[in-house]
Amino acid sequence: MPHDHPDHAHDHDHGLSPSGHPYRADNDEPLTYWQRMEIAVRELLIEKARVSPAEITAQIEVMDARSPANGAAVVARAWSDPAFKTRLLADAGAASREMGFDIGPLNLIAVENTDSVHNLIVCTLCSCYPRNLLGLPPDWYKTREYRSRAVREPRAVLREFGVDLPESTRIRVHDSTADMRYIVLPARPAGTDKMTEAELADLVTRDAMIGTGLARTP
Amino acid sequence: MASTIHPMSDTDGRRWHDMGGQDAGPVPMEGHDFALWEKRVDALMVLCGSKGLFTVDGLRRALEDMGEDAFEKHSYYERWIAAVNQNLIEAGIYTLEELGTRMEEIAARGPTYGEAQNG
Numbered sequence: 001m002p003h004d005h006p007d008h009a010h011d012h013d014h015g016l017s018p019s020g021h022p023y024r025a026d027n028d029e030p031l032t033y034w035q036r037m038e039i040a041v042r043e044l045l046i047e048k049a050r051v052s053p054a055e056i057t058a059q060i061e062v063m064d065a066r067s068p069a070n071g072a073a074v075v076a077r078a079w080s081d082p083a084f085k086t087r088l089l090a091d092a093g094a095a096s097r098e099m100g101f102d103i104g105p106l107n108l109i110a111v112e113n114t115d116s117v118h119n120l121i122v123c124t125l126c127s128c129y130p131r132n133l134l135g136l137p138p139d140w141y142k143t144r145e146y147r148s149r150a151v152r153e154p155r156a157v158l159r160e161f162g163v164d165l166p167e168s169t170r171i172r173v174h175d176s177t178a179d180m181r182y183i184v185l186p187a188r189p190a191g192t193d194k195m196t197e198a199e200l201a202d203l204v205t206r207d208a209m210i211g212t213g214l215a216r217t218p
Numbered sequence: 219m220a221s222t223i224h225p226m227s228d229t230d231g232r233r234w235h236d237m238g239g240q241d242a243g244p245v246p247m248e249g250h251d252f253a254l255w256e257k258r259v260d261a262l263m264v265l266c267g268s269k270g271l272f273t274v275d276g277l278r279r280a281l282e283d284m285g286e287d288a289f290e291k292h293s294y295y296e297r298w299i300a301a302v303n304q305n306l307i308e309a310g311i312y313t314l315e316e317l318g319t320r321m322e323e324i325a326a327r328g329p330t331y332g333e334a335q336n337g
Contacts, residue, residue, distance in 0.1 A: 041302060148239065
């Protein structure tokens with residue numbers, strides 16, 4: 001792959017590899033056993049015509065294109081359009097597909113934060129996450145600490161994320177599975193009545209849709 | 219039964235990955251951007267699933283059978299490629315020998331991930 005690198009003069013701290021080629025970002029650490037396994041699995045799948053290189057590239061592009069901005073657009077639409085919000089809470093997958101997002105076959109459930117209820121999402125068994133809408137999960141979502149404690153002491157976990165909720169707020173924790181993923185519909189911040197849908201979307205963070213954060217105030 | 223408890227089970231009857239409700243320390247907040255090889259592992263899992271080579275349940279079964287030691291020692295996508303590989307071998311897509319031979323060839327191509335690509 002370095003052989004087709006078009007820019008031999010680019011500015012890179014690591015200079016040239018032993019074979020005289022510029023390193024690529026992220027590819028310049030010593031080759032690990034697991035990276036060799038990835039290369040081997042990929043090459044064997046291609047040689048046996050199970051997967052094509054173009055399919056792999058396309059799938060990576062699909063995942064790269066998924067980001068919390070997609071979820072934020074859905075949330076902003078729900079804040080702006082009561083009929084859409086009703087549809088979102090009834091079937092979050094179908095409502096997201098209306099906006100052109102590919103949710104796949106998984107069951108997506110939106111849970112609404114209100115003055116009295118705050119929702120938090122976790123996957124205690126593994127790493128299930130609304131990845132088709134928000135992209136890949138943050139590393140902390142997959143840690144033992146978050147998986148273990150979110151269901152037992154969510155208030156303490158939320159304080160670690162800078163969210164300190166009054167005791168009067170009921171916290172509901174939703175444990176995801178491979179077939180059932182959740183997304184939090186954050187409460188719309190005060191003082192946003194005149195904002196456009198696009199402006200509202202800028203207030204919606206990834207963590208607000210996991211429940212470890214709140215929507216920003218303008 | 220208690221004296222012949224399955225070695226996969228903890229004393230409370232839960233397997234290691236069923237960690238909801240256990241004690242643990244502060245949530246580590248540091249993250250990282252995914253490297254190309256990690257994105258490729260993710261893509262291979264999704265594509266193998268969509269082509270019916272194995273299921274997400276097969277992936278999880280392999281991940282869970284690796285045990286807690288693997289969870290602590292190896293990164294997320296290291297465990298994922300191991301689980302993808304195990305499922306593909308079980309499905310007869312290629313053999314363990316083909317895998318081993320190829321991994322040796324790859325090691326001879328160069329010292330970095332970028333240089334170990336074929337072509």
